[in-house]
Amino acid sequence: MNGLNAAMKTFPGGKHIEGHKQLTRNEPICAMPLPAQVIIPLSQHTGSICEPLVKKGDKVKAGTKIGQGNGVVSSTVHASVSGTVNNISDYNHPVLGSCPAVIIDSDGKDENDAQVKERSGIAELSKEELLAIIKDSGIVGLGGAAFPTQVKLNPPRPVDTLIINGVECEPYLTCDFRLMLERTNELLQGIQLIQKIVNVQKVFIGIEEDKQEAVLQLRNRIMEKKRRFEVVALKAKYPQGAEKQLIKAVVGREVPPGKLPFDVGVIVVNVGTAVAVYEAVCLGKPLYERIVTVTGRIVKKPANLKVRLGTRFSDIIAFCEGTKEPLGKIIMGGPMMGLAQFTDDVPVIKGTSGILMLAKDEIKDFTETPCIRCGRCVNVCPVRMLPYALSLCVESKSFEQALQYNPRDCMECGACAYVCPAKRRIVESIRLIKAVVK
Amino acid sequence: MSEERAMTLSMTSSPHIRFPETTSRIMWTVFFCLIPSGIVSVYVFGLSTLWIIITAVLGAVATEYGCGLMAGGKNTISDGSAALTGLLLAYNLPPQAPLWMVFIGAFIAIVFSKVLFGGLGFNIFNPALIGRVFLMASFPVLMTRWPAPFRVDAVTAATPLAVFKDSFQGTNVLSQADIINYSYRDLFLGFRGGCIGEGCVAALLLGAVYLLIRGYISWQIPVSFIGTVAVFSWLFSGKDGIAGGDFILHILSGGLVLGAFYMATDYVTSPITKTGQLIFGFGCGLITGVIRLWGGYPEGVSYSILLMNILVPLLDKFIVPRRFGELK
Numbered sequence: 040m041n042g043l044n045a046a047m048k049t050f051p052g053g054k055h056i057e058g059h060k061q062l063t064r065n066e067p068i069c070a071m072p073l074p075a076q077v078i079i080p081l082s083q084h085t086g087s088i089c090e091p092l093v094k095k096g097d098k099v100k101a102g103t104k105i106g107q108g109n110g111v112v113s114s115t116v117h118a119s120v121s122g123t124v125n126n127i128s129d130y131n132h133p134v135l136g137s138c139p140a141v142i143i144d145s146d147g148k149d150e151n152d153a154q155v156k157e158r159s160g161i162a163e164l165s166k167e168e169l170l171a172i173i174k175d176s177g178i179v180g181l182g183g184a185a186f187p188t189q190v191k192l193n194p195p196r197p198v199d200t201l202i203i204n205g206v207e208c209e210p211y212l213t214c215d216f217r218l219m220l221e222r223t224n225e226l227l228q229g230i231q232l233i234q235k236i237v238n239v240q241k242v243f244i245g246i247e248e249d250k251q252e253a254v255l256q257l258r259n260r261i262m263e264k265k266r267r268f269e270v271v272a273l274k275a276k277y278p279q280g281a282e283k284q285l286i287k288a289v290v291g292r293e294v295p296p297g298k299l300p301f302d303v304g305v306i307v308v309n310v311g312t313a314v315a316v317y318e319a320v321c322l323g324k325p326l327y328e329r330i331v332t333v334t335g336r337i338v339k340k341p342a343n344l345k346v347r348l349g350t351r352f353s354d355i356i357a358f359c360e361g362t363k364e365p366l367g368k369i370i371m372g373g374p375m376m377g378l379a380q381f382t383d384d385v386p387v388i389k390g391t392s393g394i395l396m397l398a399k400d401e402i403k404d405f406t407e408t409p410c411i412r413c414g415r416c417v418n419v420c421p422v423r424m425l426p427y428a429l430s431l432c433v434e435s436k437s438f439e440q441a442l443q444y445n446p447r448d449c450m451e452c453g454a455c456a457y458v459c460p461a462k463r464r465i466v467e468s469i470r471l472i473k474a475v476v477k
Numbered sequence: 478m479s480e481e482r483a484m485t486l487s488m489t490s491s492p493h494i495r496f497p498e499t500t501s502r503i504m505w506t507v508f509f510c511l512i513p514s515g516i517v518s519v520y521v522f523g524l525s526t527l528w529i530i531i532t533a534v535l536g537a538v539a540t541e542y543g544c545g546l547m548a549g550g551k552n553t554i555s556d557g558s559a560a561l562t563g564l565l566l567a568y569n570l571p572p573q574a575p576l577w578m579v580f581i582g583a584f585i586a587i588v589f590s591k592v593l594f595g596g597l598g599f600n601i602f603n604p605a606l607i608g609r610v611f612l613m614a615s616f617p618v619l620m621t622r623w624p625a626p627f628r629v630d631a632v633t634a635a636t637p638l639a640v641f642k643d644s645f646q647g648t649n650v651l652s653q654a655d656i657i658n659y660s661y662r663d664l665f666l667g668f669r670g671g672c673i674g675e676g677c678v679a680a681l682l683l684g685a686v687y688l689l690i691r692g693y694i695s696w697q698i699p700v701s702f703i704g705t706v707a708v709f710s711w712l713f714s715g716k717d718g719i720a721g722g723d724f725i726l727h728i729l730s731g732g733l734v735l736g737a738f739y740m741a742t743d744y745v746t747s748p749i750t751k752t753g754q755l756i757f758g759f760g761c762g763l764i765t766g767v768i769r770l771w772g773g774y775p776e777g778v779s780y781s782i783l784l785m786n787i788l789v790p791l792l793d794k795f796i797v798p799r800r801f802g803e804l805k
């Protein structure tokens with residue numbers, strides 16, 4: 040560690056993880072050609088599922104609202120291509136397994152809905168109007184959690200700090216990095232809109248120091264535009280991008296167990312979400328596409344692709360010319376917190392930050408051996424739990440006893456299992472405890 | 478989509494990658510870090526020490542293998558922990574221990590302190606030290622016959638700590654012929670009477686530094702252990718009242734360096750948090766000091782570690798990290 044590193048802001052615990060980002064970090068964002076068919080699940084977010092607004096045979100265009108949710112915590116979904124509704128039925132879903140979805144056959148014309156047009160008089164829009172636009176545009180957190188953004192930006196109590204999350208600490212993923220480099224101006228405009236909505240003075244942009252280019256470019260552009268956002272270079276350490284760890288690193292506050300960032304006066308928004316806010320407000324464009332990092336050592340053409348929501352993984356994998364070796368695992372998201380898929384016939388959803396493909400030899404079954412109480416999991420746990428103790432509780436089936444170790448504090452970041460020399464499936468154990476002990 | 482392809486995808490849950498570190502690599506690394514000290518020992522005390530080392534290691538591994546067979550074929554010897562136990566046991570024996578006794582020690586170490594507790598990870602006491610203490614209790618004469626360095630003809634000589642104690646307590650039971658005056662350099666290089674692996678501080682430190690750099694052991698236990706012994710012996714082992722004791726002698730003699738870096742740091746039988754480890758090391762140091770100065774034995778490292786082993790479950794229960802977000 041050199042002196043610069045030591046002084047770099049970060050959180051206690053965690054671990055530097057080999058990033059594998061060189062596979063795609065220099066790949067400019069490239070728009071993938073339209074697929075012949077898209078599958079738009081009616082649930083792509085935290086909260087209530089959307090009701091379909093179209094029926095079989097209806098004509099839709101890119102940006103046409105096709106599903107709307109009821110209740111406070113919900114969102115909307117839109118068609119991502121122009122064409123005809125082929126069916127509304129259950130379909131494979133990368134998170135839920137299966138979910139009602141609107142299946143649309145593309146007509147290849149890629150026409151936009153009439154609503155998609157540049158908006159004027161943005162400066163006059165009130166906070167409420169902006170929130171309504173965000174909800175109507177189906178914007179959710181694009182970092183992976185997919186929490187409806189209009190809810191997040193309207194906290195029940197005032198906050199004083201906005202942190203923009205450009206950390207991207209998951210190995211392999213580079214979509215946020217490319218976005219910060221290639222869409223810097225849109226990002227800054229999006230941040231300004233969010234700043235207006237949440238009404239704060241202090242705005243920080245947190246980026247890991249291994250993304251130097253992004254740090255420098257943002258700093259320069261902020262100077263040019265005379266914005267008062269502060270870019271904070273953070274130590275490259277997993278899970279630096281987890282909300283609570285990011286808040287700790289940037290402003291030194293700890294979010295208490297069971298509380299949310301606004302409880303300590305902070306709101307955290309991912310860079311991709313900020314750009315989506317800009318597009319929705321300024322261009323009138325709902326969230327119907329996103330950037331997806333398609334990567335893995337065995338992928339023939341790893342890429343950062345701009346993909347229409349609802350595009351099948353199989354279409355994307357084919358566009359990247361498939362794999363050099365037989366596939367062992369397809370993961371939606373990164374290798375630490377991503378979800379293994381049972382098929383490539385699943386659609387891209389709003390939370391799909393990456394598609395990671397691993398070869399068979401990269402997922403050798405890690406056999407579990409006895410815990411040697413080495414303490415690595417304890418030292419690495421960013422919320423300072425005792426992961427080994429929970430793992431042992433599951434081994435001896437003492438679920439009640441596990442409660443004293445606060446299993447609910449666990450954000451399932453996987454750092455403990457990653458470092459465990461005994462290859463214990465600690466995260467699985469904790470999930471089990473959470474499921475069994477209500 | 479092709480059904481066959483879908484069938485073959487792995488569905489194990491996150492994290493999907495693991496740090497390339499394994500229990501057996503850790504154990505074998507510690508094992509190899511201990512080898513230089515054994516080599517010096519063979520050089521100082523002759524080939525008989527080599528046979529003791531081999532017997533202890535093979536004895537421990539064979540016992541573990543046998544127990545595994547009886548318990549239903551679980552083969553755990555490749556994790557290296559049994560071999561390490563055997564090696565550490567050998568390092569705690571006198572250079573002319575008879576081989577049958579060595580084997581008994583190895584057997585006891587594995588069966589009574591490991592297997593009966595449920596195997597690796599569940600033992601409370603350091604297995605090698607259980608083996609040693611058992612042998613001390615059963616064969617006290619054989620366990621305290623110390624040949625002088627470089628004298629294959631087996632002239633016995635008192636260990637530096639025995640000499641110290643004799644004069645400190647004013648018992649003067651040692652005959653003049655038994656007493657050899659060692660320089661610090663002799664002590665540092667291991668040219669002195671004592672157990673097989675404990676002598677060469679230089680070789681032990683070499684391995685320890687490597688283990689520290691690799692992060693296989695942390696500094697908390699060795700530093701607090703040795704530091705406490707140093708302060709304690711400086712304060713109380715002096716000729717005239719408080720302070721001025723020969724603490725360097727106490728650091729370099731007996732099994733302190735071996736114990737502090739290689740045995741008190743045993744993951745399974747030491748506290749899991751850094752704070753717990755500091756307390757553990759401090760306790761070990763205190764007990765060692767008390768035994769060395771006022772106890773019935775010249776050396777107290779093994780007993781101190783075993784006694785502190787008892788406290789580990791308690792330390793781990795009460796010394797836990799502050800929950801993230803909870804008020805200080």
Ligand code: SF4
Pocket residue numbers: 409410411412413414415416417426427430455458459460461462463465
């Ligand atoms: S890292 Fe693994 S072996 Fe080490 S204490 Fe934690 S669970 Fe046990």
Ligand code: SF4
Pocket residue numbers: 419420421422423424426448449450451452453454455456465466469
């Ligand atoms: S997965 Fe849970 S227990 Fe493990 S390091 Fe992350 S927060 Fe801690």
